[in-house]
Amino acid sequence: NATLDHITTLLVDNLEVDISEHKERVKKSLNRLINEVYIQKVGEVYEFLTDKEKDIENEIKAIIVDERDMYKELADWVYDNILSINKFKYKNGQYYSFIRKMDDAKVKGREEELSLNIITPLADSQNEDHYIYKSFSDNDLIIVMKSDPEFEKELRLYVQTNKYIPQKRSGNLTPTENQIIIQKQEDNTTRRKDLQAKLKEMFINSDIYFNGKK
Numbered sequence: 001n002a003t004l005d006h007i008t009t010l011l012v013d014n015l016e017v018d019i020s021e022h023k024e025r026v027k028k029s030l031n032r033l034i035n036e037v038y039i040q041k042v043g044e045v046y047e048f049l050t051d052k053e054k055d056i057e058n059e060i061k062a063i064i065v066d067e068r069d070m071y072k073e074l075a076d077w078v079y080d081n082i083l084s085i086n087k088f089k090y091k092n093g094q095y096y097s098f099i100r101k102m103d104d105a106k107v108k109g110r111e112e113e114l115s116l117n118i119i120t121p122l123a124d125s126q127n128e129d130h131y132i133y134k135s136f137s138d139n140d141l142i143i144v145m146k147s148d149p150e151f152e153k154e155l156r157l158y159v160q161t162n163k164y165i166p167q168k169r170s171g172n173l174t175p176t177e178n179q180i181i182i183q184k185q186e187d188n189t190t191r192r193k194d195l196q197a198k199l200k201e202m203f204i205n206s207d208i209y210f211n212g213k214k
Contacts, residue, residue: 001044003046004023037058042187042190043194056168056177056181056184059164060184063164070155070156071107071120073155074102074122075100075107075108078118081196082200086100088141097112098115098116098141099114099116101116101117102117104117114139115138116143117143119143121147121148121149125147131214132209132212135209135212136211140210141208141209142209142210143207144206151199154194154195157191158188158192161184161188161191165184165185165188169181
């Protein structure tokens with residue numbers, strides 16, 4: 001398969017090359033080809049696009065996506081899959097309901113005294129002091145994931161593809177177009193699984209702030 005590692009190895013032209021620097025150059029070149037819609041990335045595999053596939057990929061990337069659509073996906077993945085609870089158990093044995101927030105905005109739950117605020121890779125980066133102060137002033141338990149531009153890019157493409165496929169299917173498709181759409185749906189299922197796995201990994205490795213402490 002044409003993964004980054006395999007392509008990097010194939011493009012080594014001398015034994016003195018610094019592999020890490022070489023890999024980074026290859027990655028930048030591949031990203032440029034993706035942006036220019038010559039290739040696509042599905043999971044860890046890079047694939048060339050036919051002319052018709054390029055046309056459809058350009059149509060997908062032209063779909064306007066509201067950030068609310070992206071946050072809805074994240075809220076469902078985090079609060080329904082990764083965290084399937086809606087109450088904290090305090091040290092006195094009592095259970096307390098909490099507001100479920102994402103990047104400071106309420107996404108699930110009624111008004112409660114306690115809040116869980118998950119800062120996602122979509123949020124603007126802030127320093128540690130900001131979250132220490134905020135956890136105290138807002139009485140929030142804050143979970144801060146690391147910024148990841150690649151995650152945001154893939155999430156946007158996932159949402160765009162999800163919106164595009166029903167629209168495209170409502171028209172008259174040629175057999176070739178229909179086959180491409182079927183493949184796009186399969187690719188997007190793979191993309192969703194990869195995004196959810198990455199999100200879970202970022203959640204596990206996130207920083208936690210509460211009551212003015214990290």
